[in-house]
Amino acid sequence: xxxRARRGLLVxxxxxxxxxxxxxxxxxLPLPDPTAMDVAARxxxxxxxxxxxxxxxxxxxxxxxxxxxxxxxxxASLAAAxxxxxxxxxxxxxxxxxxxxxxVTLRFAEIILCFPPLLLALLVVTLMGPGxxxxxxxxxxxxxxxxxxVCFAETLAVRELDFVTAQEALGARANRILGRTILPNxxxxxxxxxxxxxxxALVLESGLSFLGLGVVPPAPSWGLMIRGAxxxxxxxxxxxxxxxxxxxxxxxxxxxxxxxxxxVFDPHAGRVGTGWLSKxxxxxxxxxxxxxxxxxxxxxxxxxxxxxxxxxxxxVSLRIAPGETVAVVGESGSGKTLTALALLGLLPSSVRxxxxxxxxxxxxxxxxxLTCLAEAGLRKLRGSEIGMVFQDPTASLNPVHRVxxxxxxxxxAHNSLSRSAAARRAIALxxxxxxxxxxxxxxxxxxxxxxGQRQRALIAAAIANEPRLLIADEPTTALxxxxxxxxxxxxxxxxxxxxxxxxxxxxHNLAVVAEIADRVCVMYAGEIVEEGPAREVLYQPRxxxxxxxxxxxxxxxxxxxxxxxxxxxxxSALPSGCAFAPRCRHAGPQCTAAAPPxxxxxxxxxxxxxxxREIS
Amino acid sequence: xxxxxxxxxxxxxxxxxxxATLVFLAIHLIPGDPAELLxxxxxxxxxxxxxxxxxEKLGLDAPLLDQYVNYLAAxxxxxxxxxxxxxxxxxxxxxxxxxxxxxxxxxxAVLAILFGLxxxxxxxxxxxxxxxxxxxxAAGISLSIPVFVVGTVAILLFAQKLxxxxxxxYVPFERxxxxxxxxxxxxxxxxxxGLAAIIFRMTRTSVLEVATRDYVRAARARGIAPVRIVLNxxxxxxxxxxxxxxxxxxxxxxxxxxxxxxxxxxxGLSGYLVRAVELRDYPEVTGIVLVISILFVLLNLAVxxxxxxxxxxxxxx
Numbered sequence: 001x002x003x004r005a006r007r008g009l010l011v012x013x014x015x016x017x018x019x020x021x022x023x024x025x026x027x028x029l030p031l032p033d034p035t036a037m038d039v040a041a042r043x044x045x046x047x048x049x050x051x052x053x054x055x056x057x058x059x060x061x062x063x064x065x066x067x068x069x070x071x072x073x074x075x076a077s078l079a080a081a082x083x084x085x086x087x088x089x090x091x092x093x094x095x096x097x098x099x100x101x102x103x104v105t106l107r108f109a110e111i112i113l114c115f116p117p118l119l120l121a122l123l124v125v126t127l128m129g130p131g132x133x134x135x136x137x138x139x140x141x142x143x144x145x146x147x148x149x150v151c152f153a154e155t156l157a158v159r160e161l162d163f164v165t166a167q168e169a170l171g172a173r174a175n176r177i178l179g180r181t182i183l184p185n186x187x188x189x190x191x192x193x194x195x196x197x198x199x200x201a202l203v204l205e206s207g208l209s210f211l212g213l214g215v216v217p218p219a220p221s222w223g224l225m226i227r228g229a230x231x232x233x234x235x236x237x238x239x240x241x242x243x244x245x246x247x248x249x250x251x252x253x254x255x256x257x258x259x260x261x262x263x264v265f266d267p268h269a270g271r272v273g274t275g276w277l278s279k280x281x282x283x284x285x286x287x288x289x290x291x292x293x294x295x296x297x298x299x300x301x302x303x304x305x306x307x308x309x310x311x312x313x314x315x316v317s318l319r320i321a322p323g324e325t326v327a328v329v330g331e332s333g334s335g336k337t338l339t340a341l342a343l344l345g346l347l348p349s350s351v352r353x354x355x356x357x358x359x360x361x362x363x364x365x366x367x368x369x370l371t372c373l374a375e376a377g378l379r380k381l382r383g384s385e386i387g388m389v390f391q392d393p394t395a396s397l398n399p400v401h402r403v404x405x406x407x408x409x410x411x412x413a414h415n416s417l418s419r420s421a422a423a424r425r426a427i428a429l430x431x432x433x434x435x436x437x438x439x440x441x442x443x444x445x446x447x448x449x450x451x452g453q454r455q456r457a458l459i460a461a462a463i464a465n466e467p468r469l470l471i472a473d474e475p476t477t478a479l480x481x482x483x484x485x486x487x488x489x490x491x492x493x494x495x496x497x498x499x500x501x502x503x504x505x506x507x508h509n510l511a512v513v514a515e516i517a518d519r520v521c522v523m524y525a526g527e528i529v530e531e532g533p534a535r536e537v538l539y540q541p542r543x544x545x546x547x548x549x550x551x552x553x554x555x556x557x558x559x560x561x562x563x564x565x566x567x568x569x570x571x572s573a574l575p576s577g578c579a580f581a582p583r584c585r586h587a588g589p590q591c592t593a594a595a596p597p598x599x600x601x602x603x604x605x606x607x608x609x610x611x612x613r614e615i616s
Numbered sequence: 617x618x619x620x621x622x623x624x625x626x627x628x629x630x631x632x633x634x635x636a637t638l639v640f641l642a643i644h645l646i647p648g649d650p651a652e653l654l655x656x657x658x659x660x661x662x663x664x665x666x667x668x669x670x671x672e673k674l675g676l677d678a679p680l681l682d683q684y685v686n687y688l689a690a691x692x693x694x695x696x697x698x699x700x701x702x703x704x705x706x707x708x709x710x711x712x713x714x715x716x717x718x719x720x721x722x723x724x725a726v727l728a729i730l731f732g733l734x735x736x737x738x739x740x741x742x743x744x745x746x747x748x749x750x751x752x753x754a755a756g757i758s759l760s761i762p763v764f765v766v767g768t769v770a771i772l773l774f775a776q777k778l779x780x781x782x783x784x785x786y787v788p789f790e791r792x793x794x795x796x797x798x799x800x801x802x803x804x805x806x807x808x809x810g811l812a813a814i815i816f817r818m819t820r821t822s823v824l825e826v827a828t829r830d831y832v833r834a835a836r837a838r839g840i841a842p843v844r845i846v847l848n849x850x851x852x853x854x855x856x857x858x859x860x861x862x863x864x865x866x867x868x869x870x871x872x873x874x875x876x877x878x879x880x881x882x883x884g885l886s887g888y889l890v891r892a893v894e895l896r897d898y899p900e901v902t903g904i905v906l907v908i909s910i911l912f913v914l915l916n917l918a919v920x921x922x923x924x925x926x927x928x929x930x931x932x933x
Contacts, residue, residue: 111634119871119889119908123642126893126901203762207875210764211890226768233772240772244765252760259756344837375842383839390837395830398849400927409848410838445928461838 006264012257019250023069031063034220045238052242055225056232061239064220065246071221072247075132076201079139084194086140087147092178092186094148095155106152109145117142121204125213135205135214142204143197150193154186188265192258199254206247222247296361297322297469297502298343303356305338305347310572312351313338314527320469325495325503327517327534329510329549333568335526336506337391340473343504344388345370345378360386363468384414387462391474393454397446403454404430404442407461414465429460434490452483456490463494470494473506484512492516510553514538519604522546525569525579528598532605542607544584544615578608586611620924628917635909639902640687644680651676674700674898696903701895706903709888714907716786717884720876721869723800724807725862732812733858736819737851743824752820755813763872767806767879774802784881803880807873811865818861822854829853856927863919867912 032050038058046053052061087109094105112120124138158164159182167177208214209223217224225243233240296319305313313335320326328336341347343358358370362385370378382388390396398406407426411417417425423442430438433456446454455475462470472491476484492515495501505516513520517534522545530543541547551562566583569575575582577592584591588611596610609615651670652662671677675686690697696706739748758766775783781802787795826832827850835849874886881887885904892900924930 111638116868116871116908116912118868118874119905122871122874122889122893123901123905126896127642199760206762207764210875211878213890213893223764226765230768233768234776237772237776240768244769248757248761248765251762252757255756255760346833346837379836379839379841381839382837388834388837390830390834392830396834398831398835398853399929400852401848409835409840409844413838413840413844447929458834464838 008260008263009257012253012260015253016257019069019253020073022066023073026066026070029066031066032060034059034063034067035218036060045236053236053238055239056228056236061225061242064225065222065242068220068222068225068243069246069250071132071215071219072202072205072223073250075135075139075205075215076198079136079201079205080143080194080197082136083140083143083197084147084190087144087149088151088186088190090144091148091151091153092155092182095152096159096174096178096182102152105148109148112141112145113149117204118207121208122213125208130208130213131216132214132219135208138208139201139204143201146197147190147193150189151186154189155182158182158185188261192261192265195254195258195261199251199258202247202251202254296320296359297324298361298504299357299359300339300343301357301359303339303342303358304354305335305342305351306354307351307571312526312571313342316356316523316526316528318521318528318531320502320504322468322500322502323495324518325505325516326519326521327505327507327513328521328523329507329513330523331508331568333525333571334523335571336523337473339523340388340471340504340506343370343471344382344386345373345375346388360469380414383410383462383467384465385467386469386471387465387467388471389455389459389462389473389475392478393451393458394446394478396458397454399446401445402442403444403446403449403457407442407457407464410461410464426460426464429464430457433457433460433463434486435460450483451479452486455479455483455487459487459490459494466498468500469502469504471504471506474508475505476509476512477507488512488515510538510549522549525574526571527579527608528606529580529608530606531598532602536605542601542605542612542615543580543609544586544611545580547615548583578610586614617924620930621921624917624920628913631913632910635913636688636691636906637684639906639909640684643898643902644683670700691906696906697899699900700897706900709900710885710903710907713883713885713888716882717870717873717877717886720800720803720807720873720882720884721866723804724811724869725866727804727808728811728815729862731808732815733819735812736816736858737823737846737854739816740820740823740827741846743820748820751816755816758809759813759817761810762875763806763810764875764879766809767803767876770802770806771879784879786881786883799880799882803873803876803882806876806879807869811862811869814865815858815862818858819854822857823850826850826854852926856923859919859922859926863915867915870908870911870915 036059038054040058042054042056042058044050044054044058050060050062052065055061055064090105090109094102120142121138124141125134128134128137164177164181167181205214206221206223206226209221210227212224212227215221215224222243226240226247229236229239229243298320300316300318303313303316304311316335316339318326318328328339330336338347338351342353343360347353353371356371359367360370360381361367362381370381373381397403401409404423404426407429408419408422411422411425412419415422427438427442430442435441435453435456441449441453441457446457449457455478459475470491475491476487479487491503491505495503495516503516505512507513513534520530520532520534520537521528522530522537522543524545530537530541530546532542537546538550541550545564548562548564552564564583569579569582575592577594578584578587578596581587581591586609590610596608598606598608599610599612601607601612651667651674668677675683678686694707696710698705699709735751739751742748771783774780781798784802785799787799789796832845832849835845840849871886871889873882873884874890876882877884877887878890885908889901889904891897892904
């Protein structure tokens with residue numbers, strides 16, 4: 001990604017380099033004097049001697065274009081550099097010292113930014129008279145505040161970083177911190193701002209020259225050339241074309257360079273969230289079959305998810321029976337959330353479901369493989385047959401819509417119900433999930449609710465159409481401890497109310513598992529390492545990872561907490577053999593020899609440890 | 617909500633006062649005597665008696681504070697002084713020309729929104745497609761071409777070669793509605809080209825950004841129809857930064873129509889300003905700068921209020 005962004009810099013960088021090189025080399029080139037007139041040959045078309053023709057005074061157009069590049073680029077870069085210097089200084093000082101310095105430097109800059117730029121430039125020209133020097137002054141005046149503001153914002157951000165605080169604590173002087181620590185960090189942003197400013201200054205300079213208020217004739221400038229060519233447009237349209245092309249071409253090259261620079265410095269720029277809208281339906285025909293044998297609500301077989309060539313989730317299989325709650329437990333990065341998202345076809349576009357079947361039995365008893373469903377087919381299931389509750393209730397509610405409307409919207413997405421009927425139903429649902437004063441709360445915006453209330457509202461939306469499966473992805477993680485218990489109670493109450501509701505509960509919290517789950521799947525580094533009835537797994541773990549997880553749960557009266565040594569391996573650098581072996585105190589040579597299979601150790605219990613008998 | 621509106625209006629009024637003061641200071645505190653500068657055009661030293669006479673006429677001989685108080689008092693009465701050249705009232709001339717400039721800006725903005733907003737949204741929804749690449753490249757180019765180049769080339773093409781529209785000038789709407797729209801088309805179109813590109817890019821970026829938010833995924837998880845997700849969840853939030861950028865550019869257009877008005881000979885406020893600058897007609901320059909700045913402040917006020925309507929969080933801030 002980074003390398004690609006850098007390669008993108010090459011072409012525009014070379015273009016801008018070539019333009020600058022030409023502007024610098026103009027005095028060395030064998031060009032006619034750009035101001036030498038030859039009235040007899042005025043408006044001559046291009047010839048061998050005058051490659052681009054002659055203008056209304058018979059001056060050589062090519063020479064004027066190239067000398068004009070020199071003038072325009074000189075004025076623009078000088079102004080941008082001076083503005084950059086002044087603005088950076090003001091911004092750094094304002095951002096570092098805050099207080100009075102900020103007031104003087106930043107507020108002043110903001111007042112200048114309040115004026116339309118061309119207007120300000122005209123004001124400066126009025127006060128100082130036209131000419132190249134005035135131009136530079138006007139441009140510096142115009143663009144310094146922009147630099148100051150950008151630099152100020154960046155300085156504020158960098159200043160808060162730990163290493164700056166650390167330097168202050170070590171007693172470094174302010175000028176050293178500013179020069180050695182903060183400046184290098186804001187430099188990329190300033191570089192982008194600089195190339196933007198050169199482009200803008202170029203446009204403004206030529207605009208003012210075009211109006212006759214910039215570069216003074218007979219000095220060559222692109223703006224002046226366009227101004228001159230306007231009067232002879234009818235007879236000699238090419239005279240208009242050359243400076244227009246030169247000016248536009250240069251600005252385009254500069255702007256493209258800017259865009260590319262930004263791509264290089266901002267790795268987030270490439271994030272895409274709309275891929276699902278244009279996603280094509282899977283090629284396979286939809287697999288539907290009548291239930292055979294004991295019907296499970298959901299059966300996951302061999303689910304494998306890849307990011308590029310890296311397997312994030314490997315061969316995960318699990319089943320959920322109607323009315324059953326299955327907890328998926330594991331540390332961050334174990335692939336449990338990806339597994340949950342895959343069920344609804346909500347995987348981010350950067351990862352790919354590359355193998356596995358997700359067989360869901362719908363209301364009519366029809367078994368359908370969710371991996372074969374197109375977006376439209378999945379949409380019919382989402383929110384009606386399968387509800388989902390996310391980890392962060394604050395981010396999962398749309399901030400600009402009333403809470404009640406977001407619940408009602410879910411109802412109307414799957415039922416033909418009038419707006420008012422859906423609103424009434426939404427209020428009933430909010431009351432059902434224990435939101436106090438539901439009538440009034442339905443009219444609230446998300447930011448007016450507490451975190452727990454937001455999660456209740458999202459649960460109301462998830463169960464609005466009485467789903468048969470509820471996926472809860474760490475629903476209590478973002479909440480206060482006291483609220484966590486309330487939300488768990490709510491989910492437990494939902495289970496007892498509707499005996500058929502199956503639940504997939506993703507969590508890293510074993511205490512929660514004990515409270516709510518019937519069965520547990522323990523995931524580690526993208527695969528299931530142990531599975532079984534919740535009580536058995538928690539009281540008699542048969543995998544060292546599960547045992548270690550249980551030992552690390554703080555409990556009243558327990559002596560020391562046993563932390564698991566090491567960290568979860570990166571999915572791109574999995575150890576050979578058992579993925580947990582490097583952190584396992586039972587590990588032996590046979591553990592790293594080959595990847596252990598998931599072995600059935602009792603009815604309904606599996607473990608991926610070859611030494612499961614030794615663990616208890 | 618009411619408290620928010622009242623506070624915004626108070627801030628706007630304060631800003632107008634600051635702007636008026638700054639314009640006053642710019643004329644009076646910057647080195648050089650306006651009267652002397654005005655009379656010394658052509659490099660000839662002016663006659664001291666004439667300078668003194670002009671100073672008296674401009675009120676420059678009174679103490680600075682008195683001048684300031686007089687200036688503010690006149691402003692409150694809507695009096696912007698009269699031209700140094702032919703004694704016409706500056707306020708009257710502005711009242712005549714301002715609507716024409718505003719018409720130009722509004723026409724350009726409507727055109728730009730009409731193309732930029734749906735274009736940017738579609739490009740974001742089909743990101744990476746040939747259509748998206750083509751539109752993005754076109755936007756990058758039209759963004760880079762200076763507006764007076766667009767205008768000049770448009771005259772060459774549409775007025776001189778194809779003879780579809782007149783090269784410029786102004787036809788009052790009351791006299792000839794169709795003719796009015798014909799002369800409006802090119803200047804408005806020239807401004808709209810760059811503005812549409814800006815709106816296109818901003819919308820595209822913003823839609824792509826908002827589409828990655830958790831609440832969009834949550835809406836998908838609830839089975840909301842894609843069209844509704846795009847319109848109600850993505851666009852509704854993506855519009856906020858677009859409005860900010862649009863307002864910023866509309867603001868800079870208030871003074872920035874200078875070039876277009878000059879190219880197309882459109883008798884608006886900006887052309888008046890350029891003439892005033894060329895002639896060093898101080899009352900005219902200050903009057904116009906003041907009016908434009910006040911409009912700019914009002915525009916920002918309108919944006920703040922629009923924000924409050926679109927984003928419930930702002931109302932309580």
